[in-house]
Amino acid sequence: MANHKLHPAVTVSNIQTFVPITLDNEAADYNTWSELFRIHCTAFLVADHLEPRSPSPTATPSTDKEKQSASPPTDSWERLDAIVLQWIYGTISTGLLKTVIKKSTTAYDAWKAIENLFQDNKATRALFLKQKFANTRLENFSSMHAYCQEIKVLADQLNNVDAPVDEQDLVLQTIAGLTEQYETVGTILQNTKPLPSFFEARSQLCMNETTKANQALHSSQQAATALHVQSQTRSFSANPNTTASQNTSNTTRGRGRSRGRGRGYSSTSQPTRSKGQPNYPAQSQHPYIIFPNNWATTQWASLLNNTYNPQSNQTPPCPYPSTPRPNGSQRILGPRPAQAHMATYSPTPTDIAQALYTLSMSQPSDLVAYMDTSASGHMEQPGMTSPFIFNTCTNKQIIVGNGTTIPVIGQGNKTLPPPFPPLKLNNILYAPNLIKNLISVRRLTTDNLLSIEFDPFGFLVKDLKTKEPILRCNSSGDLYPLTTNFIKPPSKPIALAAVTQDRWHQRLGHPGKSLLHSLKSSSFIDFTSLPPSFWHHALETATYLLNILPKKTHKFLSPSTLLYNVLPTYTHLRMFGCLCYPTTPSTTINKLTNRSKPCVFLGYPSNHRGYKCFDISNNQIFISRHVQFEESIFPFSIQHSNTTLDYNFLSPPFNPLLWDNVRSSQPISLPNAPHPASLGPTPAPLAQTLSPPSAHPSDPAPNTQNLPQLSPQPTPPHSVPQQPPRTMRTRAMDGITKPKQLFNLNTTSIVPIPKTPYLALSTPEWYDAMQNEFSALIKNETWELVPRRSDMNIIRSMWLFKHKFHFDGSLERYKARLVCDGRSQQVGVDCGDTFSPVVKPTTIRTVLTLALSKSWPIHQLDVTNAFLHGHLQETVYMHQPMGFRHRDYPDHVCRLKKSLYGLKQAPRAWYQRFTDFVLQHGFTQCKTDNSLFIYHHGHDVAYLLIYVDDIILTTSSDQLRQQLMTILAGEFAMKDLGPLSYFLGISVTRTGDTLFLSQHAYAKDIIHRAGMDSCKPAATPVDTQSKLASEPDSLFDDPTTYRSLAGALQYLTFTRPDIAYAVQQICMHMHSPCMAHWNALKRIIRYLQGTADYGLHLRYSSALSIRAYTDADWAGCPDTRRSTSGYCVYLGDNLISWSSKRQSTISRSSAEAKYRGVSNVVAEICWLRNLLLELHRPLTKASLVYCDNVSAIYLSGNPVQHQRTKHIELDIHFVREHVQKGLVRILHMPSRFQIADIFTKGLPRVLFDDFRSSLSIRSPPASTAGV
Template identity: 55%
Template sequence: SFSKERVLLHPRFSCPYTSQQNGRAERTLRTINNLVRALLFQAKLPNTYWVEALNMAAHLLNILPSSAINNAIPFTRLFNKPVSYEHLRVFGCLCYPNLLPTAPNKLSPRSARCIFLGYPTNHKGYRCLDLSTRRIIISRHVVFDENSFPFTSTLSPSSSPPAAPHSYPQPLLITTSPPPLPVTTTPPASPANSASPQHSSSLNGSTALPSTISPVSSPSASHQPSPILSSPAQSQPVSSSHDIPDVTSSSTSISHSSSSSPTPPPSPPTSTAVTEQAPPPPTRMTTRSQSGIIKAKKIISLHTALVSPLPRSHIDAARDPNWNPAMNDEYDTLKMRDTWTLVPRPPNTNIIRSMWLFTHKFKADGTLSRYKARLVANGKSQEVGVDCDETFSPVVKPTTIRTVLHLALSRDWPIHQLDVKNAFLYGNLEETVYMHQPPGFTDPTKPDHVCLLKKSLYGLKQAPRAWYQRFSQAASKIGFKNSKSDASLFILRQGSDIAYLLLYVDDIVLTSSSPTLLRSILTFLKTEFQMTDLGSLHFFLGISVSRNKNGMTLSQHNYAADILHRANMSNCKPCSTPVDTSAKLHADAGQPFSDPTMYRRLAGALQYLTFTRPDIAYAVQQICLYMHDPREPHFNALKRILRYVKGTITHGLHLHRSTSTTLTAYTDADWAGCPNTRRSTSGFCVYLGDNLISWSSKRQPTVSRSSAEAEYRGVANAVAETTWIRNLLLELQCPIKTATLVYCDNVSAVYLSTNPIQHQRTKHIELDILFVRERVALGQVRVLHVPSSHQYADIFTKGLPTTLFNDFRSSLHVTGT
């Protein structure tokens, strides 16, 4: 109504200096101020630190019950998350942060007496004030003495300067990187020399620099120092790009440890330390030009500066000079492929939407390759039976990839990798699908028309299947045949020559016994599809491949670093094993985790990391059991895996140049290991020659009544896997002529595999028993006993102590690159 519009257009404010008209806000401020005063008085801190006390007071009020909302917790009411009080410490108490990462040498103190000032907003740690240097240290590892308040009278309230925002100390972040170089300045007679160490050295020549640092006045609140990105190749300290204040003389100075050299050797700065004293008395404003001070320029990593961030929408991408060409290139490709036809919008028809996705494509060394923009259809809005039907599409199995790499490596074959550009656009659609015009590319002459899709588009439910069918038809023209063991493995035989082709969506790995046959296949594929020959296999599916005369190493170190970055654990403390051997996970133990989506995302990422890291297979399998209802102990177990990955980030799976074709398997199982369901966990590992090509760690689907039953189920799983591998090798023209050796450390399970023993405790697993006995009778499998100390599959069934874990990890050929 008109009156409501007038209220919205003409808001009413309280009168100046009439606080009683805004009683609610004033009462809240009074509550906060009372708590600030109490914190300062108890900690014996001067008013200079009112900002720290204010942050602490606001934090406490947000996580404590409030009578204004029926004793509910404001934080919980706002974010619907539980509150933990384990991190709370007494404000202003004595504390000792760990200074090991920034210690200049091995004999330096590992900690210092500090005062606890609260919690940082951007880090999970504690803010500590160093009593000797008056600097703020942010650290995760702190020891507290909550009965001692050591602040001295040197900065009593009577002698402290007036509280102002500019007196807020700046933090020193404690990381595992080397400490920053001290900024050494000359007396105020030469203020220009304080701009940076480079300026000092160039002006003074060989004159020795003083060993003390004069107090530096703090920048204003509107010029807070920002992080400085440094390049690894940089060899000189980097100065801040903000204004450099005048250097003022003072009787107080901070002494540094003596050194035989007047200037320390330069090293790349990895953190920023701002040392502050109480501000000097007000002086006349002096400009830089009058003092001869040159403003320092910001020096940042060139690679970081040139990489445009991911745009939030196609509008932001259109304004960016790097992303706009990527969008235009994608749209031109779609038009060139005749992906759709603009038609009038049909009535009563499901019309799906499309969106733009953006990503950075990186090389194997982590540098930027190109900007990739992709138009995808919203497949969620498709209706089964209307605009989609069959959607299944196979991808090559990891075991198949490792088996083919083993054969190519042992025979010294060349291995090429290919990338098909816009592979899904080659697929032909059998259903009628309508889509809205791409955002940002609406035809001005036909704005109300829609796209009738002719080709499959990324995002459609049937797109992967359409592309696979199109590639299979093309590969059959040259003589490739699908493997019956793995539909994404294509095999070509021409006389005595043979070629293997692995297809994983739009990524292709090709190897052949004949360079001539390899070139002919590449020529044919380039005539059928627009693809790029990336040369020898070096980076495939996020896996870095390094090949030398001794073999090949598969590593995912860049992917592991990305997982750590997503979990905000890039600087976490490493641990030696991925599983805690002292306790097992329970389904309902602890509080529910506050962010289940993040838990599932990290667990899924770790699951893909097991492609080259069998040493974490059991640990990842354990945390994946609780993805439906993650709890705090489950997330702690996940973080332990990440800490282990941090310490072994350069490890990968090594494949030797082995000409042996023997197939060997190790299988093991615990008994009733799951504390909730009492199901057992079985695991196995399969070696082809000297190379590990297959492994598994999985909880059994049913409860076993004895340890022999649990072990025998594990034996049956290993025999099934080796049977499939034997069939795969037969299709690859590499038949196994000897029996597969399956090693088990349970004597009863070994006897059951060869002897017709039937009794009450085993009759319900008759299918597994008969399956294994049949393979033993055919001469394809031999089940043998192995001591537990040599049971390599033990690493897939339980957590192990460090020494035994490292031994078994070496047997899996997981080594550092």
């Protein structure tokens, strides 16, 4: 027993003393922890327990001395291993402990499990730390030392995850996170050459912080001293024996009692007023104050009218109920008064409860903000007036008057919403427990350069430089709320800003009983002196006004209200024909380019929002939304412009009304109108080309109420005699007729689709298409004519017509197809099995990814009349095609020998024919996806995908592709369309080593079908509120349209996984859609309006491995309480598979719901691994599955059964089996970076945009953006 030695490891009582780090799942200091732990184990002679156990040596020391010197402590290896294992468990968090703990494990096993857990998750942790490192700011920390310490810790953590931050980047990021008050020292550090080290920069920043703190303390002491002296000079006398006259003399501040410098006033300077006159102040002195009715009885009247005379024993009440303070404090505050401040006014006593009124726990009745002069920053409640939180912040608190603190959850900036002026509110603190929104007076005035004047009835906000009033807010309570009693009007002349009744009468087109009669008299034309060529614009404007004006016969409702059930607005109305200045965006980058030009307002367009403007300079009409109007100026009343609009208004029969308008040959002068030269060059008047020439063109034409006279004017004696008017000679007078030419005024040359075959036969383009189709069928020997029998089941034949377009939207050809009416077929008589496999979208994306990784060409093949190549096994009879009946056998019927479009078995027959042929020429059919055929002979590899009659072919060489095309073209009418560009309605653009898959045209078509071409885009496809539920009381009245659009959106998810969850939600209610479901569908379309050109990006990947993300929203369905699971699978860097689906059973816990999601994605991964194995690209590494639920991860690897998991035993065994085989590994992923969240619930915009980018859903590349 004397030779027994105690092992050093046994002496350790607290492992935290030697390893002061607790390792956690969310932490990134694994390297630091492992290094400290290994050093500790080495120091205590147990480092070998962190390595695999080796067999003990058989050699033993020969002598007793050697035994004594070489013998280790006699503690057993198992005991020491248990101590090391206990150390490991003692330095990790509880969550991590649940992940790694196992039964009958060793220290090395636990050490290795932790190493694998953190080493496999370095990329994700590095991404999280980089974002946190870049967003660290000084404003979120209490001191400069804490800020620099956090920066250094983040840099060290990035070094631990193999993302090192060099010294220069560390210093620059530290400078970038400084606030404005440290801008000077930051600039000095940044311009220092060479750049100082981090510790030198931290030292200078901390010294600068200490200097600023000392300066602020010194300034506050000086201010307190000045306030104390000033309070003594302004305080009232505390002696109760002071007379009224003596106290009155104290009311005049300054030097002397009633004279000298100062702001005092004398009792002799009071204004006189008559008896009985109310005591109102001069309106010129206080123009923005709204005085109450009891103004004369308040103490404020005497204050403003200089009649205030306080009593000797009345001092302002102390706001805090306390005992009088001795010495100096009592001289400032005085004793607590026993009565009110004035005999005529009894204010409410002030105490702590009123001082903290803004923080009361009662629910407010309004959502306004209140001015606060003691608040150091703006404060708001999240979700009340702030639409969202800009920056998350958890290190700030608000200290209120009673000493308690309120946590701050966010900080951001915004401006006051209309109708308030756009004043900036910077650094708003969002606190959930704040009942009243507070606006800091100090912040508001400094950020906007304002001055604020408070009075008993509210406050007035003025511009600090111009002293111009901006905002007036009235108050009748204890606080100063932000109201809209007075808003600064637009800065324009009062004559232009004020809109009179006459002006509105003119804007509305002189409404009244004789409105239509006024139209006959061309009131618009006459009032504005517009040429008759603008008659139809005036008529359209009058019609528009008639439709929005209320009618007495319609119970004072307008026709538009009766039709659309929407009240019209009139704020956009302007005077027809007035001068306007629309904003014209410049096409060149030139600051000196004019942004507007003078135009004439011609009304409101019917299919656009905006105003129709006639450009005077180039005689063009365009539409603009941003227009400034001058409704007192009418350009055509100043000059009659000669427009290029061709209206033959002088052709017979002659219209004297139009002639009257043309005869106004001379410009009519209007007072206060701009010079005609400012409106551009003046063209020759219209009347000069129509009326006889005058000897004195400068003489003004007579004018009576702005209308030309019909009576001829006398010719002056010295003028040239007028010639008789010339008579126009036409061809009709000489019996000459010109052949009439009929022009097609349609904007397109495409012949429309005929409604019947008879109309098609009369159109050359469609007749040629029908002839080509019929000739191809006869050449292919599709049928033979046989006599009709009574026992035959004869199906109907039909012609279908369609325009075939290129991917850019241009017309390719007219397509006519003869089809059968398969609805009249009878199963077992003329048809059997009808199922035909098609290639899966996941297989397509997988093959495209492999082709990109090998830089193979990808081509698209086209089979002419693909279904016609299938051989029929059943006997089918069909009527002869309409328009192509055999002239000798018109009553015979067609017995089909080959497949035809429309037959139920046509797709299956074509697929079987194609499969049999390619298998004979060296292809093998993929067992994982039967529509994928693989050609693999030596170094020659080819993949062939078939989706009905659309085929994709990618080969390892061009020579192999040409050989295969020769073989296929020899059997089928097949041609190579070149590189893949348009497949299944998907536009494919290849740029180098990237592919861009987009359904832009299809998305636009969905928007058009929904009638939402001009809708406002939405930021996300689904909101963050509760899930959609069934609402039998509000069913949608058009379920067919709902189902059609929902099905179209479902096909759009082929390249748009970002809308997968939103589409899944609306598709669950296709059987009985409600209005809420229809609104959710429109929300998706609004999202597509802003992202219609977005698509899926596939890029080159050198190392192909599978990783997946899975998540579940537990019990999210409000109707069934089933969970929604979603996953996404990546092959390399490319997204190839995703899913958003409601689970088939109810889960009793979130762990169970998420484990079912893990089981689903493991099944998808197994299918993908088998697919890659058949494609001769097997995976050698385990596929990684990321889940954010620790319990689900624990269940996937722990072989111990639990009572709560027996009901999901199949999923448990399925996942564990693949984990044990090494095919799949389940790892933890923080919820913030769980990409699969986008498939299970609605997300905020910032998080949704982040996850959408992670899914590789982006706008098209720059080279294809304009295609």
